Amino acid sequence: MRLPPLRFQPILKPRAWGGDHFDRPAGALDADQSIGESWTLADLPTSVADGRSVVESGPLAGHSLHDLVESNPDAVLGTAAPTVAGGFPLLVKILDAAKNLSVQVHPTPRYVEDHPDAAVKTESWFVLEAGPDAFIYRGLRPGADADSLRRAIASGDGILDLLVKIPVAAGDCIHLPSGTCHALGADVRVIEVQTASDTTFRVWDWDRNDPDRPLHLDAAMACITPGDSPSSPTASAPLTRRSETPAVEAHGVRRRRLCTAGEFTIDHLDLDAGTHAVTIGSTPVILVGLEGDLSVVDAEDRRTRLVPEDTVLLPASCNAPRIECESPGRVLQVEIPAKPGVRLA
Numbered sequence: 001m002r003l004p005p006l007r008f009q010p011i012l013k014p015r016a017w018g019g020d021h022f023d024r025p026a027g028a029l030d031a032d033q034s035i036g037e038s039w040t041l042a043d044l045p046t047s048v049a050d051g052r053s054v055v056e057s058g059p060l061a062g063h064s065l066h067d068l069v070e071s072n073p074d075a076v077l078g079t080a081a082p083t084v085a086g087g088f089p090l091l092v093k094i095l096d097a098a099k100n101l102s103v104q105v106h107p108t109p110r111y112v113e114d115h116p117d118a119a120v121k122t123e124s125w126f127v128l129e130a131g132p133d134a135f136i137y138r139g140l141r142p143g144a145d146a147d148s149l150r151r152a153i154a155s156g157d158g159i160l161d162l163l164v165k166i167p168v169a170a171g172d173c174i175h176l177p178s179g180t181c182h183a184l185g186a187d188v189r190v191i192e193v194q195t196a197s198d199t200t201f202r203v204w205d206w207d208r209n210d211p212d213r214p215l216h217l218d219a220a221m222a223c224i225t226p227g228d229s230p231s232s233p234t235a236s237a238p239l240t241r242r243s244e245t246p247a248v249e250a251h252g253v254r255r256r257r258l259c260t261a262g263e264f265t266i267d268h269l270d271l272d273a274g275t276h277a278v279t280i281g282s283t284p285v286i287l288v289g290l291e292g293d294l295s296v297v298d299a300e301d302r303r304t305r306l307v308p309e310d311t312v313l314l315p316a317s318c319n320a321p322r323i324e325c326e327s328p329g330r331v332l333q334v335e336i337p338a339k340p341g342v343r344l345a
Contacts, residue, residue, distance in 0.1 A: 001075045003068070003315040004302035006060065008053035013037035016210060019098035021189060037095055040311035041286065043069060043088035048198050058304055065313075078316025080283040081339035083119070083196050089336060090264060092286060092311050093192040094128075101184040102213065103137065103163065103204040105220045106197065108179040115219075120178050123194030124259045124266060126332060127172045128290075128309075131187030136174060137163040138182050139234040140227035149181070149203065150221055159204050162227075164234055171242035173258035173266060179225040180233045191288055191309075193334050195263050242268050252276060255333075267333045271325050278314060278321045283336045285314040285321075292329025297322050306331065 012022055015036025022035045043065045044051030053065045060068065069076045069088050076088070083089055095101075106121035125136070137160070140149065144162040152158045163181065168174070168188065176182050181203060184190065201220035205213055225232050240258045245268075247254035252272035259266040271292070278285060278296075287296060287306055294306040299320035306312050306323065314321050323331070 001072055002298075002300070002317050002319045003072065003075050004058055004060070004298050004300070005296040005304045005318060005321060006058070006065075006068075006313040006315065007056050007304040007306075007310060008041055008065065008313075009056045011039040011042060011050050011053065013039065013050075016208065016213060017097055017099040017101050017186075019096040021096040022094075034098065035096065037093050038309070039091065039093050040288070040309070041065070041088070041090070041092040041313060042196075043083075044091070044196060044198055045085055045087070051198065058302060075317040076315045077284060078282040079338035080316065080336040087196055089196055090286065090334065091194050091196045091198075092288065092334070093194070094309050095125075095184065095190050095192055097184050097186055097188050097190075099186050100206050102202040102206070103159070103181060103183045104200050104202050105181050105223045106178050106201070107199050108223050108225075111219070111223050118199045119195070119197035121195055121197035121199055122178045122261060122263050123176050123192055124261070124264075125174045125176070125184070125190040125192055126258065126266065127168050127170050127174075128189040128191060130169050130172075130189075134168050134188045135185040136166050136168055136183065136188070137185070138166055138174060138176065138238055139164045139180055139232055140224065142227045142234065145226035145228070146221040146224045149224065150217065153204055153217065164238070166238045168239065169241075173240045173242070174238070175233075175236075175259050175261060177225075177231070177233060177261075179223050179231075181224050191332060193264060193266060193286075262337065264337075265335045267335075269331050269333055271323060271329045271331065273325050273327050276323045276325070278323060278333075280314055280316065280318060280321065281338070282316060283338050284316050286334035287312045287314065287323070288332040288334070290330035290332060292325055292327060294329045294331070295324040297324055
Protein backbone atom coordinates (compact mmCIF):
# COMPACT_ATOMS: atom_id res chain seq x y z
CA MET A 1 0.00 0.00 0.00
CA ARG A 2 1.38 3.39 -1.06
CA LEU A 3 0.49 6.17 1.38
CA PRO A 4 0.29 9.86 0.37
CA PRO A 5 2.01 12.81 2.05
CA LEU A 6 0.28 13.41 5.39
CA ARG A 7 -0.36 16.71 7.18
CA PHE A 8 -1.96 16.68 10.62
CA GLN A 9 -4.22 18.94 12.65
CA PRO A 10 -2.11 20.88 15.19
CA ILE A 11 -2.69 19.98 18.84
CA LEU A 12 -2.45 23.13 20.98
CA LYS A 13 -1.18 22.83 24.55
CA PRO A 14 -1.72 25.53 27.22
CA ARG A 15 1.45 26.22 29.21
CA ALA A 16 2.26 28.63 32.06
CA TRP A 17 5.19 29.99 30.05
CA GLY A 18 3.39 30.21 26.68
CA GLY A 19 2.88 33.23 24.44
CA ASP A 20 0.33 34.47 21.92
CA HIS A 21 1.84 33.26 18.65
CA PHE A 22 -0.54 30.42 17.80
CA ASP A 23 -3.92 30.92 16.16
CA ARG A 24 -6.73 29.57 18.32
CA PRO A 25 -9.64 27.72 16.73
CA ALA A 26 -12.93 29.28 17.79
CA GLY A 27 -14.04 27.87 21.14
CA ALA A 28 -11.14 25.43 21.38
CA LEU A 29 -9.42 27.00 24.40
CA ASP A 30 -10.11 29.57 27.09
CA ALA A 31 -9.16 33.07 26.02
CA ASP A 32 -6.96 33.57 29.10
CA GLN A 33 -4.87 30.43 28.48
CA SER A 34 -1.33 30.94 27.19
CA ILE A 35 -0.48 28.47 24.43
CA GLY A 36 3.07 27.19 24.73
CA GLU A 37 3.12 24.23 22.36
CA SER A 38 1.66 23.12 19.06
CA TRP A 39 2.14 19.40 18.47
CA THR A 40 2.31 18.96 14.71
CA LEU A 41 3.12 15.23 14.63
CA ALA A 42 2.43 12.98 17.63
CA ASP A 43 1.62 9.38 18.46
CA LEU A 44 1.77 8.95 22.23
CA PRO A 45 0.00 6.46 24.52
CA THR A 46 -3.60 7.10 25.54
CA SER A 47 -2.35 8.06 29.01
CA VAL A 48 -1.27 11.38 27.43
CA ALA A 49 -4.28 13.64 26.84
CA ASP A 50 -4.64 14.78 23.22
CA GLY A 51 -1.43 13.02 22.30
CA ARG A 52 -2.30 11.57 18.89
CA SER A 53 -2.26 13.49 15.63
CA VAL A 54 -5.15 13.26 13.17
CA VAL A 55 -4.73 13.69 9.41
CA GLU A 56 -6.14 17.09 8.43
CA SER A 57 -6.86 16.69 4.72
CA GLY A 58 -6.66 14.36 1.75
CA PRO A 59 -7.91 10.79 1.28
CA LEU A 60 -6.98 9.79 4.86
CA ALA A 61 -8.49 12.85 6.60
CA GLY A 62 -9.80 11.97 10.05
CA HIS A 63 -7.49 8.99 10.56
CA SER A 64 -5.04 9.19 13.45
CA LEU A 65 -1.35 8.60 12.95
CA HIS A 66 -1.61 5.85 15.53
CA ASP A 67 -4.30 4.04 13.54
CA LEU A 68 -2.22 4.27 10.36
CA VAL A 69 0.88 2.87 12.09
CA GLU A 70 -1.16 0.12 13.72
CA SER A 71 -2.93 -0.95 10.52
CA ASN A 72 -0.08 -0.35 8.05
CA PRO A 73 3.21 -0.45 10.00
CA ASP A 74 5.38 -1.33 7.01
CA ALA A 75 3.75 1.30 4.80
CA VAL A 76 4.30 4.04 7.40
CA LEU A 77 7.55 3.02 9.10
CA GLY A 78 9.35 0.82 6.60
CA THR A 79 12.49 -0.30 8.39
CA ALA A 80 12.25 2.31 11.17
CA ALA A 81 11.64 0.87 14.62
CA PRO A 82 8.33 1.75 16.31
CA THR A 83 8.13 2.70 19.96
CA VAL A 84 7.83 -0.02 22.59
CA ALA A 85 4.07 0.55 22.45
CA GLY A 86 4.06 0.19 18.66
CA GLY A 87 3.73 3.90 17.87
CA PHE A 88 5.50 6.36 15.58
CA PRO A 89 9.00 6.96 17.00
CA LEU A 90 9.24 10.76 16.81
CA LEU A 91 7.25 13.76 18.05
CA VAL A 92 7.42 17.23 16.46
CA LYS A 93 6.37 20.40 18.28
CA ILE A 94 6.54 24.16 17.93
CA LEU A 95 7.33 25.89 21.26
CA ASP A 96 6.48 29.55 21.92
CA ALA A 97 8.23 30.61 25.13
CA ALA A 98 7.13 34.02 26.39
CA LYS A 99 8.64 33.14 29.80
CA ASN A 100 11.44 30.84 30.93
CA LEU A 101 10.64 27.14 30.88
CA SER A 102 11.47 25.13 33.97
CA VAL A 103 14.96 23.76 34.47
CA GLN A 104 14.32 20.12 33.67
CA VAL A 105 15.67 16.77 32.57
CA HIS A 106 14.26 13.82 30.65
CA PRO A 107 14.57 10.08 31.34
CA THR A 108 17.70 8.18 30.33
CA PRO A 109 17.81 4.57 29.11
CA ARG A 110 19.17 3.44 32.50
CA TYR A 111 16.30 5.14 34.34
CA VAL A 112 13.71 3.62 32.01
CA GLU A 113 15.05 0.12 32.67
CA ASP A 114 13.87 0.43 36.28
CA HIS A 115 10.80 2.60 35.55
CA PRO A 116 8.88 1.10 32.62
CA ASP A 117 6.19 3.81 32.80
CA ALA A 118 8.78 6.39 31.72
CA ALA A 119 10.14 6.77 28.19
CA VAL A 120 13.53 8.00 27.00
CA LYS A 121 13.38 11.54 25.65
CA THR A 122 16.15 12.93 23.47
CA GLU A 123 15.39 16.14 21.60
CA SER A 124 16.75 18.92 19.42
CA TRP A 125 15.66 22.54 19.08
CA PHE A 126 15.81 24.59 15.89
CA VAL A 127 15.42 28.26 16.74
CA LEU A 128 12.79 30.03 14.62
CA GLU A 129 12.89 33.39 16.38
CA ALA A 130 14.80 34.76 19.34
CA GLY A 131 14.89 38.09 21.13
CA PRO A 132 18.14 40.09 21.28
CA ASP A 133 19.09 38.70 24.71
CA ALA A 134 17.66 35.20 24.25
CA PHE A 135 19.39 32.25 25.88
CA ILE A 136 19.07 28.62 26.84
CA TYR A 137 20.67 26.49 29.55
CA ARG A 138 22.28 23.25 28.39
CA GLY A 139 24.09 20.89 30.75
CA LEU A 140 25.88 21.22 34.08
CA ARG A 141 29.19 23.00 34.38
CA PRO A 142 32.33 20.90 34.97
CA GLY A 143 32.43 19.90 38.62
CA ALA A 144 28.66 20.14 39.06
CA ASP A 145 26.52 17.06 39.59
CA ALA A 146 23.14 15.99 40.96
CA ASP A 147 24.27 16.39 44.58
CA SER A 148 25.52 19.95 44.13
CA LEU A 149 22.36 20.84 42.24
CA ARG A 150 20.17 19.39 44.99
CA ARG A 151 22.07 21.43 47.61
CA ALA A 152 21.62 24.62 45.57
CA ILE A 153 17.88 23.99 45.24
CA ALA A 154 17.55 23.36 48.99
CA SER A 155 19.35 26.61 49.81
CA GLY A 156 17.63 28.57 47.03
CA ASP A 157 20.97 30.01 45.96
CA GLY A 158 23.38 29.41 43.08
CA ILE A 159 21.17 27.14 40.98
CA LEU A 160 21.85 28.90 37.68
CA ASP A 161 25.57 29.12 38.45
CA LEU A 162 25.74 25.34 38.00
CA LEU A 163 24.25 25.44 34.49
CA VAL A 164 25.84 26.35 31.16
CA LYS A 165 24.11 29.45 29.74
CA ILE A 166 24.22 29.83 25.95
CA PRO A 167 23.03 32.81 23.86
CA VAL A 168 20.90 31.72 20.89
CA ALA A 169 19.66 33.26 17.65
CA ALA A 170 17.40 32.27 14.78
CA GLY A 171 18.91 29.40 12.78
CA ASP A 172 20.68 27.75 15.73
CA CYS A 173 20.19 24.03 16.37
CA ILE A 174 20.73 22.65 19.88
CA HIS A 175 20.87 18.93 20.61
CA LEU A 176 19.75 17.74 24.06
CA PRO A 177 20.51 14.07 24.76
CA SER A 178 18.42 12.42 27.46
CA GLY A 179 19.86 13.21 30.89
CA THR A 180 20.80 16.78 29.91
CA CYS A 181 19.71 19.35 32.49
CA HIS A 182 18.31 22.20 30.40
CA ALA A 183 15.89 25.10 30.07
CA LEU A 184 14.54 27.15 27.18
CA GLY A 185 14.69 30.85 27.99
CA ALA A 186 12.05 33.50 27.42
CA ASP A 187 11.39 35.20 24.07
CA VAL A 188 12.34 32.18 21.97
CA ARG A 189 10.34 30.09 19.49
CA VAL A 190 11.70 26.72 18.42
CA ILE A 191 10.84 23.62 16.45
CA GLU A 192 11.40 20.65 18.74
CA VAL A 193 12.17 17.25 17.23
CA GLN A 194 12.22 14.50 19.85
CA THR A 195 11.71 10.86 20.56
CA ALA A 196 8.09 9.95 21.30
CA SER A 197 7.94 10.72 25.02
CA ASP A 198 6.17 13.31 27.15
CA THR A 199 8.07 12.52 30.36
CA THR A 200 9.66 15.60 31.94
CA PHE A 201 11.19 15.90 35.41
CA ARG A 202 11.23 19.48 36.71
CA VAL A 203 14.31 20.45 38.68
CA TRP A 204 13.49 24.11 39.36
CA ASP A 205 10.66 26.35 38.14
CA TRP A 206 12.00 29.86 38.74
CA ASP A 207 10.18 29.99 42.12
CA ARG A 208 6.79 30.08 40.40
CA ASN A 209 5.43 27.76 43.13
CA ASP A 210 2.54 26.61 40.95
CA PRO A 211 0.79 23.59 42.51
CA ASP A 212 -0.03 22.38 39.00
CA ARG A 213 3.69 22.28 38.19
CA PRO A 214 5.36 20.17 40.90
CA LEU A 215 9.07 19.43 40.99
CA HIS A 216 10.36 15.87 40.53
CA LEU A 217 13.70 16.07 42.32
CA ASP A 218 14.34 12.40 43.09
CA ALA A 219 13.57 11.27 39.54
CA ALA A 220 15.48 14.19 38.05
CA MET A 221 18.59 13.56 40.14
CA ALA A 222 18.58 9.92 39.04
CA CYS A 223 18.76 11.05 35.40
CA ILE A 224 21.02 14.11 35.33
CA THR A 225 24.35 13.74 33.53
CA PRO A 226 27.20 15.24 35.67
CA GLY A 227 29.23 18.06 34.18
CA ASP A 228 32.45 16.01 34.29
CA SER A 229 30.97 12.91 32.64
CA PRO A 230 32.47 11.91 29.26
CA SER A 231 28.88 11.85 28.00
CA SER A 232 28.14 15.35 29.31
CA PRO A 233 26.64 17.65 26.65
CA THR A 234 29.29 20.20 27.62
CA ALA A 235 31.86 17.87 26.05
CA SER A 236 30.38 18.64 22.61
CA ALA A 237 29.75 21.86 20.70
CA PRO A 238 26.84 23.66 22.39
CA LEU A 239 24.98 24.30 19.14
CA THR A 240 25.18 24.28 15.36
CA ARG A 241 24.58 27.56 13.55
CA ARG A 242 22.91 27.33 10.16
CA SER A 243 24.83 30.40 8.99
CA GLU A 244 28.18 28.75 9.81
CA THR A 245 27.40 25.28 8.43
CA PRO A 246 28.72 24.53 4.92
CA ALA A 247 26.05 23.67 2.36
CA VAL A 248 26.08 20.79 -0.09
CA GLU A 249 24.42 22.07 -3.27
CA ALA A 250 22.73 19.99 -5.96
CA HIS A 251 19.79 20.56 -8.33
CA GLY A 252 18.69 23.84 -6.78
CA VAL A 253 18.86 22.60 -3.18
CA ARG A 254 21.42 23.72 -0.59
CA ARG A 255 21.50 21.21 2.24
CA ARG A 256 23.07 21.81 5.66
CA ARG A 257 23.33 19.05 8.25
CA LEU A 258 22.40 20.54 11.63
CA CYS A 259 22.06 17.43 13.79
CA THR A 260 23.17 13.82 13.60
CA ALA A 261 21.89 11.69 16.48
CA GLY A 262 21.18 8.01 16.91
CA GLU A 263 17.45 8.71 16.91
CA PHE A 264 17.20 11.15 13.98
CA THR A 265 19.03 13.54 11.69
CA ILE A 266 18.02 17.13 10.88
CA ASP A 267 18.93 18.92 7.65
CA HIS A 268 18.15 22.52 6.68
CA LEU A 269 17.19 22.89 3.00
CA ASP A 270 17.25 26.10 0.96
CA LEU A 271 15.14 25.47 -2.14
CA ASP A 272 15.16 27.41 -5.40
CA ALA A 273 11.84 27.97 -7.14
CA GLY A 274 10.85 24.83 -9.04
CA THR A 275 10.26 21.15 -8.32
CA HIS A 276 12.56 19.12 -6.07
CA ALA A 277 12.49 15.36 -5.61
CA VAL A 278 12.62 14.04 -2.04
CA THR A 279 14.59 10.82 -1.72
CA ILE A 280 13.06 8.26 0.61
CA GLY A 281 15.12 5.23 1.53
CA SER A 282 13.43 2.61 3.67
CA THR A 283 12.21 4.91 6.47
CA PRO A 284 9.84 7.89 6.72
CA VAL A 285 10.85 11.50 6.11
CA ILE A 286 9.42 14.48 8.01
CA LEU A 287 9.31 17.96 6.46
CA VAL A 288 8.73 21.12 8.52
CA GLY A 289 8.04 24.37 6.66
CA LEU A 290 10.22 27.38 7.45
CA GLU A 291 9.70 29.82 4.57
CA GLY A 292 7.60 29.89 1.42
CA ASP A 293 4.23 28.60 0.25
CA LEU A 294 5.12 25.07 -0.85
CA SER A 295 3.31 21.89 -1.84
CA VAL A 296 4.31 18.27 -1.28
CA VAL A 297 3.10 15.90 -4.01
CA ASP A 298 3.48 12.17 -4.70
CA ALA A 299 3.54 10.21 -7.98
CA GLU A 300 -0.27 9.85 -7.89
CA ASP A 301 -0.52 13.67 -7.72
CA ARG A 302 -1.85 13.55 -4.14
CA ARG A 303 -0.75 16.83 -2.62
CA THR A 304 -0.75 18.78 0.61
CA ARG A 305 0.48 22.25 1.50
CA LEU A 306 3.72 23.00 3.36
CA VAL A 307 3.77 26.52 4.78
CA PRO A 308 5.81 27.82 7.73
CA GLU A 309 5.35 25.66 10.85
CA ASP A 310 3.40 22.99 8.97
CA THR A 311 4.70 19.44 9.36
CA VAL A 312 4.27 16.88 6.57
CA LEU A 313 5.04 13.20 7.02
CA LEU A 314 6.23 11.24 4.01
CA PRO A 315 5.53 7.61 4.92
CA ALA A 316 8.17 5.07 3.94
CA SER A 317 5.86 3.84 1.16
CA CYS A 318 5.19 7.31 -0.32
CA ASN A 319 5.76 7.05 -4.07
CA ALA A 320 8.27 9.50 -5.58
CA PRO A 321 7.44 12.56 -3.43
CA ARG A 322 8.46 16.02 -4.54
CA ILE A 323 8.32 19.57 -3.21
CA GLU A 324 6.87 22.20 -5.54
CA CYS A 325 8.00 25.80 -4.93
CA GLU A 326 6.54 28.73 -6.84
CA SER A 327 9.20 30.87 -5.16
CA PRO A 328 12.29 30.03 -3.08
CA GLY A 329 11.57 28.23 0.18
CA ARG A 330 13.15 26.69 3.25
CA VAL A 331 12.35 23.49 5.12
CA LEU A 332 13.75 21.23 7.79
CA GLN A 333 14.08 17.60 6.74
CA VAL A 334 14.09 15.01 9.52
CA GLU A 335 15.04 11.40 8.86
CA ILE A 336 14.84 8.29 11.05
CA PRO A 337 17.52 5.57 11.00
CA ALA A 338 16.61 2.08 9.87
CA LYS A 339 16.20 -0.79 12.29
CA PRO A 340 18.51 -3.65 11.22
CA GLY A 341 16.82 -6.80 10.04
CA VAL A 342 13.46 -5.26 9.11
CA ARG A 343 12.28 -5.02 5.53
CA LEU A 344 9.92 -2.60 3.82
CA ALA A 345 6.81 -4.42 2.60
